[in-house]
Amino acid sequence: MAKKSEVIEREEVVIRFSGDSGDGMQLTGTLFSDTAALFGNDLSTFPDYPAEIRAPQGTVGGVSGFQVHLGHSEINTPGDFSDVLVAMNPAAIKANAKWIKPGGTIIYDEGNFTEKNIEKAGYESHPIIEEKLDSYNIIAAPISAMVKEALKDYGLDPKSVLRTRNMFALGMVYWLFDRKLDYTEKYFDKKFHNKPGMADANKVVLRAGYYYAETIEALRPVYKILPAPIAKGTYRNINGNSATAWGFLAAAEKAGIKLFIGSYPITPATGILEELAARKDLGAISFQAEDEIAGICTALGSSFAGRLAITSTSGPGLALKSEAIGLAVMAELPIVIVNVQRGGPSTGLPTKTEQADLMQALYGRNGECPVVVIASSTPSDCFRFAYEAARIALEHMTPVLLLSDSYLANGTEPWRIPEMKDLPEINPPFADKNEIPFLPYKRDNVNLARSWAVPGTPGLEHRIGGLEKTVKGTVSYVPENHELMVNLRAEKIERVVNEIPDLVPYGATSGDVLVVGWGGSYGYLITAVRELQAEGHKVSLVNFNYINPLPKNVRDVFGKYKKILVCELNLGQFADYLRIKHQEFTYEQLNKVQGLPFTINDIKEKCIKMLEDK
Amino acid sequence: MAETLVTKYTAKDFKSDQEVRWCPGCGDHAVLSSVQRALAELGIPKEKFAFISGIGCSSRFPYYMDTYGFHSIHGRASAIASGVKTANPELSVWQITGDGDALAIGGNHFIHAIRRNIDINIILFNNEIYGLTKGQYSPTSTKGLVTKTSPFGTLEEPFSVGELVIGAKGKFFARTLDTNVSLSTQIYIEAAGHKGTSVIEVLQNCVIFNDGIHDTVAGKDVRDDRTIILKHGQPMIFGTGNDKGLILEGLKLKVVKLGENGIAEKDILIHDALEPNPGIHYMLANMKYPEYPVALGVIREVSAPTYDRAVADQISTIQSTAKIKCMDDLLMSGSTWKVE
Numbered sequence: 001m002a003k004k005s006e007v008i009e010r011e012e013v014v015i016r017f018s019g020d021s022g023d024g025m026q027l028t029g030t031l032f033s034d035t036a037a038l039f040g041n042d043l044s045t046f047p048d049y050p051a052e053i054r055a056p057q058g059t060v061g062g063v064s065g066f067q068v069h070l071g072h073s074e075i076n077t078p079g080d081f082s083d084v085l086v087a088m089n090p091a092a093i094k095a096n097a098k099w100i101k102p103g104g105t106i107i108y109d110e111g112n113f114t115e116k117n118i119e120k121a122g123y124e125s126h127p128i129i130e131e132k133l134d135s136y137n138i139i140a141a142p143i144s145a146m147v148k149e150a151l152k153d154y155g156l157d158p159k160s161v162l163r164t165r166n167m168f169a170l171g172m173v174y175w176l177f178d179r180k181l182d183y184t185e186k187y188f189d190k191k192f193h194n195k196p197g198m199a200d201a202n203k204v205v206l207r208a209g210y211y212y213a214e215t216i217e218a219l220r221p222v223y224k225i226l227p228a229p230i231a232k233g234t235y236r237n238i239n240g241n242s243a244t245a246w247g248f249l250a251a252a253e254k255a256g257i258k259l260f261i262g263s264y265p266i267t268p269a270t271g272i273l274e275e276l277a278a279r280k281d282l283g284a285i286s287f288q289a290e291d292e293i294a295g296i297c298t299a300l301g302s303s304f305a306g307r308l309a310i311t312s313t314s315g316p317g318l319a320l321k322s323e324a325i326g327l328a329v330m331a332e333l334p335i336v337i338v339n340v341q342r343g344g345p346s347t348g349l350p351t352k353t354e355q356a357d358l359m360q361a362l363y364g365r366n367g368e369c370p371v372v373v374i375a376s377s378t379p380s381d382c383f384r385f386a387y388e389a390a391r392i393a394l395e396h397m398t399p400v401l402l403l404s405d406s407y408l409a410n411g412t413e414p415w416r417i418p419e420m421k422d423l424p425e426i427n428p429p430f431a432d433k434n435e436i437p438f439l440p441y442k443r444d445n446v447n448l449a450r451s452w453a454v455p456g457t458p459g460l461e462h463r464i465g466g467l468e469k470t471v472k473g474t475v476s477y478v479p480e481n482h483e484l485m486v487n488l489r490a491e492k493i494e495r496v497v498n499e500i501p502d503l504v505p506y507g508a509t510s511g512d513v514l515v516v517g518w519g520g521s522y523g524y525l526i527t528a529v530r531e532l533q534a535e536g537h538k539v540s541l542v543n544f545n546y547i548n549p550l551p552k553n554v555r556d557v558f559g560k561y562k563k564i565l566v567c568e569l570n571l572g573q574f575a576d577y578l579r580i581k582h583q584e585f586t587y588e589q590l591n592k593v594q595g596l597p598f599t600i601n602d603i604k605e606k607c608i609k610m611l612e613d614k
Numbered sequence: 615m616a617e618t619l620v621t622k623y624t625a626k627d628f629k630s631d632q633e634v635r636w637c638p639g640c641g642d643h644a645v646l647s648s649v650q651r652a653l654a655e656l657g658i659p660k661e662k663f664a665f666i667s668g669i670g671c672s673s674r675f676p677y678y679m680d681t682y683g684f685h686s687i688h689g690r691a692s693a694i695a696s697g698v699k700t701a702n703p704e705l706s707v708w709q710i711t712g713d714g715d716a717l718a719i720g721g722n723h724f725i726h727a728i729r730r731n732i733d734i735n736i737i738l739f740n741n742e743i744y745g746l747t748k749g750q751y752s753p754t755s756t757k758g759l760v761t762k763t764s765p766f767g768t769l770e771e772p773f774s775v776g777e778l779v780i781g782a783k784g785k786f787f788a789r790t791l792d793t794n795v796s797l798s799t800q801i802y803i804e805a806a807g808h809k810g811t812s813v814i815e816v817l818q819n820c821v822i823f824n825d826g827i828h829d830t831v832a833g834k835d836v837r838d839d840r841t842i843i844l845k846h847g848q849p850m851i852f853g854t855g856n857d858k859g860l861i862l863e864g865l866k867l868k869v870v871k872l873g874e875n876g877i878a879e880k881d882i883l884i885h886d887a888l889e890p891n892p893g894i895h896y897m898l899a900n901m902k903y904p905e906y907p908v909a910l911g912v913i914r915e916v917s918a919p920t921y922d923r924a925v926a927d928q929i930s931t932i933q934s935t936a937k938i939k940c941m942d943d944l945l946m947s948g949s950t951w952k953v954e
Contacts, residue, residue: 291722309697
């Protein structure tokens with residue numbers, strides 16, 4: 001029996017698993033966060049991996065990380081600094097040294113800190129010494145040697161043996177956080193159901209790591225994070241891409257029509273296509289097209305044929321889809337275009353996050369070409385906003401551009417599962433059978449949507465297309481008609497404002513500084529604002545999900561604060577947009593373009609400076 | 615698609631109220647009329663037709679048809695038509711396109727629609743010129759052609775439509791002349807019946823920018839000797855007095871005269887459009903005057919599974935045994951936990 005270690009109860013803790021991109025860090029992190037979630041912790045995760053599937057081994061460029069933030073109170077971000085770093089090689093130290101909390105715990109694989117690897121990571125001497133980390137809680141575990149020993153009788157080749165190193169490390173972390181191994185063991189049984197030998201080997205290594213940590217007792221204190229007190233209900237872990245895909249499926253079911261996704265694989269949006277391709281059981285049709293343009297065009301064809309049309313992409317793909325979005329605006333067909341933003345321009349930083357496609361989403365098309373723009377703000381609310389995007393597209397007969405980002409797409413958090421009966425109704429304006437002759441551009445008086453006459457309906461045969469039309473669908477070059485139609489299409493989008501919720505500030509409805517954000521930086525902003533409020537500052541937050549149109553009460557809300565700070569991961573696109581739409585206010589900016597989310601410190605420092613500058 | 619005759623139509627039933635705006639004398643008028651005649655013969659309810667086009671003179675076509683129609687953007691009609699058909703396999707989907715729309719800006723979508731074998735009928739108007747932009751060379755313009763963007767003659771090798779279709783694993787390829795309404799009508803009927811992507815190349819005359827481009831082979835006085843109308847199961851015979859035929863000599867086709875050198879009808883090749891091996895079809899599709907007659911009619915018609923049907927079948931197979939039947943099932947699937 002091991003001696004009882006000191007158990008420290010912590011409110012929250014951040015753990016980062018880091019290693020070579022081939023070391024299985026994403027899986028290790030995912031298994032750990034699922035286990036924590038099943039225990040009832042609130043959590044938020046952030047995978048951070050290189051664009052190359054296998055960058056040169058051992059180099060800093062090839063480091064893949066997975067950060068988990070868990071706690072027994074509400075967790076909104078994956079955390080800035082880690083309490084525990086698991087480093088599988090010297091490059092992992094190099095990449096993460098400045099992100100470890102002073103005095104934090106570092107577990108590293110001693111066997112992988114060879115002279116060659118140390119040099120490859122760009123160190124001249126031992127990384128722990130060189131980074132001045134020796135006063136930290138350092139656990140140099142001979143992981144490579146221990147897995148070789150543990151698996152010597154399993155007849156596995158040396159490569160396969162070393163591939164289990166991550167599970168040894170995971171076992172150590174489970175002990176450190178007092179977690180059960182059963183979820184992970186079940187995972188092995190499922191994954192290796194055809195290779196029971198591999199399942200056993202992984203279990204042996206996982207347990208070896210767990211017992212090793214127990215035996216060496218070096219690992220103190222033991223962290224204990226109690227379950228988070230969260231609302232009653234049934235929960236699951238979900239990432240942003242899956243939540244987005246599920247939101248569309250739910251909308252299709254509610255509207256009573258089939259879902260069609262036409263897409264082309266692109267990081268970090270591919271998960272949406274993959275998730276929907278797997279949902280044949282719910283009747284979803286997935287079409288992996290030959291390119292981005294065909295992705296949206298097949299989807300638009302399906303919309304013409306009466307389906308819920310979806311296309312998913314990231315920045316470069318959105319650029320290619322522009323012309324077809326214009327066609328959807330002109331033809332007034334419903335479609336949702338999801339843009340999971342990544343670092344740009346061009347190929348940019350394919351696996352890193354950024355919010356720099358806002359102007360492209362709002363304005364990146366020829367002609368007067370307005371679309372509804374919505375942004376999700378947490379991994380789980382991607383469900384709600386995907387549903388909402390589909391609802392608006394269908395009921396208003398318009399393209400809707402839904403913005404997500406790499407950070408939301410890959411991040412996970414526990415999510416209270418909704419029931420279908422509680423979701424709002426979706427009623428597409430299908431044309432009445434008796435609307436003969438059918439006038440394709442005749443509009444609803446209230447929301448200006450045209451009716452949807454689907455091929456196959458007798459008597460409603462009609463033509464639509466990219467040329468300017470009259471209400472009858474006849475091609476028209478008459479100057480007054482063009483102006484009328486341009487105005488009607490713009491007005492149709494503006495009227496969506498009547499269905500979107502008002503802004504509600506987090507915190508007091510007046511004060512010194514109003515922090516303004518949109519989309520995916522919500523988690524960081526709310527955490528920083530909550531801390532500032534706890535410190536007694538008069539700071540509130542509004543985070544926008546509805547970008548075009550903006551909620552009605554922006555002016556009323558903004559006018560109650562002395563200063564406004566717009567925080568976004570670009571050079572100020574939303575701030576500029578607000579300057580166009582609400583020029584009566586002065587906007588200060590906090591911007592970051594490093595391919596990384598904000599840190600809470602970034603935001604707090606800027607706010608405190610604004611509070612001091614009276 | 616409904617197979618039974620539901621309603622009896624005439625060509626007139628497919629005319630929309632729009633005034634046809636193509637130039638007087640343009641070959642497109644005859645194509646429109648052939649298609650309307652063919653549709654009237656199919657017995658498919660009118661509301662099941664969807665005409666999808668890209669951009670170009672020919673792409674105005676859907677406006678003149680009293681069916682569902684979508685005039686889209688340049689080059690993308692194959693992709694849009696693919697989406698329409700995959701979303702609803704019950705529709706009879708027709709794509710109207712030109713040599714620039716399908717083979718230049720839309721080349722990628724064109725070959726991939728064919729590769730997938732989506733059950734759409736593609737009518738490709740080939741006038742070897744850009745008409746709507748007023749006279750620039752196209753991917754099918756003969757090398758050396760002088761146009762506004764090739765004032766000293768083009769330097770590019772042209773595409774042959776049939777060669778491209780067969781190269782993209784095409785299962786149905788036919789060729790016709792805009793002015794030959796009865797042959798065209800017959801081909802459109804056959805294309806509609808074929809399950810899979812059907813490509814019909816129409817040698818079409820642009821009266822303004824490339825007038826007479828097909829006259830060397832298609833002119834009234836010469837066409838009997840310079841074209842051959844292929845019919846499945848029939849010998850490949852052509853010529854004013856049905857006096858010429860095609861035989862295989864070594865690995866090449868050869869034109870022979872019946873009655874000369876002991877050649878009789880029994881020596882002439884029999885056209886087999888249903889043969890999966892594309893070898894002869896490829897040679898037939900590529901025949902050029904003056905060495906050969908230009909082949910018209912259905913050159914290739916091979917049956918194969920269609921993508922749209924396969925998509926629908928895969929979904930129903932999976933649904934028949936799936937544990938997840940509705941969204942609530944999915945939401946509660948996998949690892950979940952309760953907070954009391």
